[in-house]
Amino acid sequence: MNSVTAEIKASVAFIERNFNLARRYASWELIFVVWNVVHALTIGLIGVYMGGDDPAKVREAVLFLIVGAVLWNFLRLLFFEVADAVAWERWEGTIEYTFMSPVYRLTHLAGQCVYAIIYGFLRSGVVLVSAVLFFDLSLSDANLTTATAVLATASLSFLGMGLMAAVFPLLSPEKGARATDIFGTLVLLISGVYYEVSVLPDWLRPLSTFSPGTYALRSIRTALLDNATIADVQGDLMILTVSGVIMVPLGLWIFHIAEVYAKRTGRLKRSG
């Protein structure tokens, strides 16, 4: 029990450190949040254009796109904050210090994941509130309980994918971070963030079934636009749960394999 408490305390190191870094880079954080807001509003305005003169269509199109933009912003932050755990430390030159500290990798990555969730909620919350005010959106038909349940469940899968993507900068200091971007963009393409996956070409559509983003977006949209209950989206929730239960341990295992490989080949040393 004591060791569990010690590990939980150690995981705070990563949460505190990341918040300290965010504070020190406050002006950049502000720029990124403004960029996220502007990006979401731009996407929302496409909905205004598509809706034409019909206010109901406009509302539906804007909500569809804004939900996609905000949710993608959240899931993307989870993904990249975890994946950046290694890339950032490589850039700072602290990776060896962190990896030789007496902390289990599970504790290290759990701390990184908790920070990603808190940070993602805060930043995406600002984007959502901005969009609601800008487009004068009403969420009166939204079932926020269902949306939160879906979001929490989907987070597991995205954290798992983040752990897998964190392997790229571990293996290649020079190109790894870019590979993480490519991985994220592929998920964006197949998950139906700004469109229904039905518009994907026949040969690409089957891939959407492998992305947890597909199920997360579909059920959160149903919850926010059609007031769906948890029972209504239980099929997607089940898939997301199974996906999360598989992806987190799989991500940890892949990370472990990559860490052992990096230690065998001396790749922890190069700072990129």
Added chain:
Amino acid sequence: MAIDFDAPAVRATDLTKGFRVPDNESRGGNGFLGRFRRRRKEILAVDGVGFEVQRGEIFGILGPNGSGKSTLIRILSTLVFPDRGEAQVFGLHVERDAMRVKRCINRVSVDAAFFKKLSAWENLSYAARLYGVPVREGRRRARAILAEMGFGEDRVDQPVEDLSRGMQQKVAVARALFTSPVLLLMDEPTTGLDPVSKRQVQDYVMGIRERHEATVLLTTHDMDEAERVCNRVSIIHHGKFIAMGTVDELKARAGCVGGSLEDVFFKMTGMDLAHADLEDETEGDAS
């Protein structure tokens, strides 16, 4: 397996580590693809090294850049796995008992590895949490260590990037020591420091044994530093230990009584340190 304080602080047996590096002299084969494919060759950074360091010793590993010093430190830090041989820290196997080894060591590297935007204290707080030191207690210990090295307390809340190289290195020493390691691995801790800072860090290292009951393994290419600080030294060249003993023993063995360690190095390798640096750097950065 538990830590055994009766065992040597470090025991290395036949440690060998090679790295595959691009071979700039040979192409990847004939034909179109061969122009783009690069052959790789293996360089042995550490080659069959064996030694023991007793508890409480300050043991120096002396060698030019690229001689394998840092790889050796990385193996003992659990950051690199050896290809052959094994290393133990107080009876703990560095690969199999990695977590226990990590709990009883700490390391000061040549490049002070900090989050540069964070203050010295924020970096120390991060370290305290990683090593399970209560943050308040960590601050007290770090303050005492920094004061001994002449680090002004008013600088502790400044971003590390605003501190001089010497000050950063003092914070690195404090960060390593306030976790109470029983084995301190110091990888060229004074490289690049001005003479005053170098002296302060060296003085502090010499006092570590008494004040902190720690064993110190120090790598350096500064012969004067090795002579001044270390109880015993080994000379490493091309990944091999070519001599080991007290400074006086090495001088006697090389027939340089009254000379310097620089003379010993010259006698044993046939080259002076500057040339050895140059030669090793042209072989690629294997260490």
